[in-house]
Amino acid sequence: MADSQEPQSTQELDTLSFEEAFRRLNEMAESLDDGGLSLADATARYEEGMNLVRRCNQLLDEAELKITNLKDSFSSNSDEEEWEPQA
Secondary structure (H helix, E strand, O other), X not given: OOOOOOOOOHHHHOOOOHHHHHHHHHHHHHHHHHOOOOXXXXXXXXXXXXXXXXXXXXXXXXXXXXXXHHHHHHHHHHHHOOOOOOO
């Protein structure tokens, strides 16, 4: 049977931070590795795990895009003037 801490809907998954989704994904993997689950429970946990993987990938993609945009913004500004770190 599913753990009460597991998100039950896509909407709930969309609210998870990367760290929370990754922690739950690790818990899913451990429960599948431990065995002892019925086929239905194992399948449900696998499906939930795949949804968590999608959430983690979404958050990583968003972070990568943000970093790329910041880097591009910095590069275009540095063409105009030389940046020096503040002491």
